[in-house]
Amino acid sequence: MAAEPIAPLRGLRNLAILLAIWEVVGRLDLVAGGALPGITEILLRLWEDRGDYPRHVWATLAASGAGFVIGNFVAVAAGVLFALSPVALRLFRGVNIAVFALPPIAIAPILVLTLSGMAPRIVLAALGVYFVTMTATVIGLSQADSRATDLIRAYGGNRRDELRLVLFRGAMPSILAGLRVAAPNAVLGAILAEFGGGGRWGLGAYLLGSLGRGEPDRLWGIGLVATLIAGLSYGAFALLSRRVAGATRAVTLNSAIPDVSVQAGGPALRVALAGGTIALPFVLWWAFIRLTGVPDLIAKTPWGVVDYLFLAHTAETAQARLFAALAETLPITVLGMFAGLGFAFALAVSSRLAPRAIEAFMPVALITQTMPLVALTPLLVLILGRGPSLTLWVTISVTFFPAFVTLAQGLALVPRSAEDLPRAYGAGRWREIGMVTIPASLPYLFAATRLTVPRALLGVMIAEWLATGRGLGNLLNQSRGYLDYGMIWTVAAVSVLLSVVFYQAVVIVERRVLRRMGMATAE
Amino acid sequence: MTAPDGIALSGVCKTFTGRGRVVEALRDVTLSCPQGSFTAIIGPSGCGKSTAMRIAMGLEAPDAGTVRIAGRAPLDAARAGLTGIAFQDAALLPWRSVRRNVEVPLEVLRRPLAASADHVGHLIDLVGLTGFENALPGELSGGMRQRVAIARALVTHPQVLFMDEPFGALDQILRRQMNLELQRIWAESGSTALLVTHGIDEAVFLADSVVIMHAGPGRIVERIDIPFERPRQPHLFSDPLFHETCDRIAEALHGG
Numbered sequence: 079m080a081a082e083p084i085a086p087l088r089g090l091r092n093l094a095i096l097l098a099i100w101e102v103v104g105r106l107d108l109v110a111g112g113a114l115p116g117i118t119e120i121l122l123r124l125w126e127d128r129g130d131y132p133r134h135v136w137a138t139l140a141a142s143g144a145g146f147v148i149g150n151f152v153a154v155a156a157g158v159l160f161a162l163s164p165v166a167l168r169l170f171r172g173v174n175i176a177v178f179a180l181p182p183i184a185i186a187p188i189l190v191l192t193l194s195g196m197a198p199r200i201v202l203a204a205l206g207v208y209f210v211t212m213t214a215t216v217i218g219l220s221q222a223d224s225r226a227t228d229l230i231r232a233y234g235g236n237r238r239d240e241l242r243l244v245l246f247r248g249a250m251p252s253i254l255a256g257l258r259v260a261a262p263n264a265v266l267g268a269i270l271a272e273f274g275g276g277g278r279w280g281l282g283a284y285l286l287g288s289l290g291r292g293e294p295d296r297l298w299g300i301g302l303v304a305t306l307i308a309g310l311s312y313g314a315f316a317l318l319s320r321r322v323a324g325a326t327r328a329v330t331l332n333s334a335i336p337d338v339s340v341q342a343g344g345p346a347l348r349v350a351l352a353g354g355t356i357a358l359p360f361v362l363w364w365a366f367i368r369l370t371g372v373p374d375l376i377a378k379t380p381w382g383v384v385d386y387l388f389l390a391h392t393a394e395t396a397q398a399r400l401f402a403a404l405a406e407t408l409p410i411t412v413l414g415m416f417a418g419l420g421f422a423f424a425l426a427v428s429s430r431l432a433p434r435a436i437e438a439f440m441p442v443a444l445i446t447q448t449m450p451l452v453a454l455t456p457l458l459v460l461i462l463g464r465g466p467s468l469t470l471w472v473t474i475s476v477t478f479f480p481a482f483v484t485l486a487q488g489l490a491l492v493p494r495s496a497e498d499l500p501r502a503y504g505a506g507r508w509r510e511i512g513m514v515t516i517p518a519s520l521p522y523l524f525a526a527t528r529l530t531v532p533r534a535l536l537g538v539m540i541a542e543w544l545a546t547g548r549g550l551g552n553l554l555n556q557s558r559g560y561l562d563y564g565m566i567w568t569v570a571a572v573s574v575l576l577s578v579v580f581y582q583a584v585v586i587v588e589r590r591v592l593r594r595m596g597m598a599t600a601e
Numbered sequence: 602m603t604a605p606d607g608i609a610l611s612g613v614c615k616t617f618t619g620r621g622r623v624v625e626a627l628r629d630v631t632l633s634c635p636q637g638s639f640t641a642i643i644g645p646s647g648c649g650k651s652t653a654m655r656i657a658m659g660l661e662a663p664d665a666g667t668v669r670i671a672g673r674a675p676l677d678a679a680r681a682g683l684t685g686i687a688f689q690d691a692a693l694l695p696w697r698s699v700r701r702n703v704e705v706p707l708e709v710l711r712r713p714l715a716a717s718a719d720h721v722g723h724l725i726d727l728v729g730l731t732g733f734e735n736a737l738p739g740e741l742s743g744g745m746r747q748r749v750a751i752a753r754a755l756v757t758h759p760q761v762l763f764m765d766e767p768f769g770a771l772d773q774i775l776r777r778q779m780n781l782e783l784q785r786i787w788a789e790s791g792s793t794a795l796l797v798t799h800g801i802d803e804a805v806f807l808a809d810s811v812v813i814m815h816a817g818p819g820r821i822v823e824r825i826d827i828p829f830e831r832p833r834q835p836h837l838f839s840d841p842l843f844h845e846t847c848d849r850i851a852e853a854l855h856g857g
């Protein structure tokens with residue numbers, strides 16, 4: 079007992095061991111002929127490149143900072159609106175799901191087509207934070223202590239008084255926790271847009287420029303800096319929320335789209351709302367194009383995409399190319415996602431058997447949560463080459479870590495007494511896991527699946543774009559080169575649509591299964 | 602013309618339907634509390650006491666029946682600042698100090714805080730929390746929190762005072778003390794008071810009239826007038842007549 083250091087120290091010790099192993103492995107060029115340099119080599123290279131970094135870092139920081147502020151402003155305003163008006167929440171459900179599920183890389187090119195300068199980066203960063211903060215706001219506001227709001231109402235206060243005196247302050251911890259998760263998302267969004275945008279400055283541009291040069295130490299350096307920025311932004315808000323709210327909450331993203339059932343108003347209203355929910359994203363798309371005033375040739379409205387894909391004289395070849403790409407992308411997405419989820423599930427469940435081992439692994443899992451996906455992919459390219467196995471591994475790694483964190487944190491909530499019961503009757507460890515741990519983890523498994531659906535598609539598309547030259551990601555990249563605007567918009571629309579459909583499918587299965595088991599959806 | 606009753610419920614019914622379960626919380630509840638009277642409601646857990654009170658406060662709409670508070674609709678009375686409220690659990694805002702919690706009703710009613718500063722200080726003193734003005738609820742004991750809630754209920758100089766088990770978390774000695782204080786405050790203010798309690802002796806000590814409720818469906822089964830003269834002194838608690846009355850109420854609670 080006495081020899082075991084306390085948890086934070088043990089984390090540090092594990093980190094030190096990890097770094098030492100990394101250094102040795104890197105120095106000896108054990109991984110893929112030097113694709114993984116030693117830590118000190120990376121640091122030395124960082125020092126050599128020190129003249130390049132400030133402008134790149136500054137560009138990324140400026141874009142993600144602006145996007146963070148704007149996105150959160152919109153998100154909090156929307157959250158307040160949704161918390162006050164169930165009808166609005168219902169109406170915007172489609173938009174909210176689309177924003178959650180859209181793979182940023184798919185819409186980066188269309189933002190670059192329609193906006194100019196820093197705007198695409200800012201918008202993508204803002205989109206990255208919107209969902210997290212909006213959800214946190216709605217949840218925070220609707221979880222307000224009903225006794226406190228009763229008090230306000232009992233003195234004749236209206237909804238505004240409730241908001242002013244109780245709700246907003248009460249939602250603060252939740253909103254701050256949201257900002258914490260949102261901050262790295264803004265960095266990721268900005269880098270992704272830099273990537274598809276062809277600007278000169280920014281870490282994404284730097285990464286792209288360094289990709290072909292076969293200099294692992296530089297790529298790792300950029301990856302580390304990007305991770306550091308994302309991690310620091312997370313840490314800053316973690317500190318702030320600890321200060322302000324004294325609250326610590328899960329690091330995982332809430333992937334349940336807030337929803338309500340609108341009872342009043344009868345079936346007519348309900349049908350109208352359902353129709354509106356589906357129509358609104360397309361209306362916004364259309365309005366966005368009209369407002370930016372970009373010519374029809376470049377910016378396609380929803381109708382423009384339908385025309386391109388089904389009516390124009392080139393429709394047949396367009397369809398053929400799209401389907402060929404889908405046939406490459408979809409199987410590997412599904413396969414990678416299930417493999418990642420499966421690993422995560424197995425590891426999380428067995429973590430009940432060996433809590434210590436998992437605890438050592440947790441910091442790594444948390445770091446990868448904040449590590450910008452785009453920075454990860456080139457590193458995996460170095461190690462794995464450009465074949466399909468790369469895509470698979472990217473997908474597994476982007477699904478595995480968040481799923482594992484969600485599951486492990488969910489399982490930690492299972493009361494010990496629930497597990498003690500079978501044991502008290504003499505059940506063995508495995509029996510106990512079968513009776514308690516696995517059923518109890520189901521809601522979290524679904525939550526993890528919802529979370530990983532969009533990430534899996536994003537991971538595959540990034541790998542395809544950057545490395546393998548196959549599938550949807552490649553089609554998108556190629557179409558940029560050919561100025562095939564119709565295809566750019568089509569791929570963007572189709573990938574968002576796919577993501578939404580996947581997500582909805584998971585939600586429906588989840589509802590069925592959990593209802594049958596009498597369990598509630600995990601957030 | 603006589604003054605309207607402080608609190609008047611007539612023929613109030615309330616049924617809750619939740620997740621396939623239907624609970625008839627109140628059936629045909631009629632209750633009138635003359636202005637300036639003190640009424641206590643007593644009954645087993647879940648018989649609808651809190652529901653009756655929430656309906657009287659306008660927080661819940663009855664399925665049938667009417668409610669008048671000082672002659673007005675409940676929420677109108679609330680907006681006019683006629684009511685004072687202490688809930689079953691203190692319902693303090695955790696991020697506000699004791700003082701700022703007591704001021705909440707004033708803020709809702711948009712009354713100037715500066716004008717009431719002395720009164721607020723006086724109330725905090727009255728409930729024995731001097732020195733804790735700037736403490737947060739999290740730093741107080743359960744009983745202290747309830748005393749804050751009582752101070753808060755009195756801050757608007759209410760004409761009608763609703764109290765739902767306000768002394769639930771207090772120890773016996775403090776409870777007696779608070780009972781005496783409450784009697785004094787109530788007598789001074791001339792307000793109409795409605796108190797929900799589980800303590801028979803507390804009800805008998807404080808009330809002019811004790812209303813007994815039964816569950817399933819929630820209804821009023823008996824109303825017993827308490828004749829002791831006011832102001833009532835602590836030694837009343839050991840009066841044989843007092844105990845006799847308590848026994849009668851206990852019987853009415855268990856019987857039927």
Ligand SMILES: Nc1ncnc2c1ncn2[C@@H]1O[C@H](COP(=O)(O)OP(=O)(O)OP(=O)(O)O)[C@@H](O)[C@H]1O
Pocket residue numbers: 617618619624625626644645646647648649650651652653689819
């Ligand atoms: N919002 C609600 N939804 C559904 N049922 C409710 C609701 N509020 C109260 N009930 C039900 O109405 C009945 C009366 O509840 P109420 O809170 O009025 O009881 P009570 O007499 O105050 O009990 P206690 O002494 O425990 O406070 C209970 O059966 C309760 O389950």
Ligand SMILES: [Mg+2]
Pocket residue numbers: 650651652689765
């Ligand atoms: Mg009650």
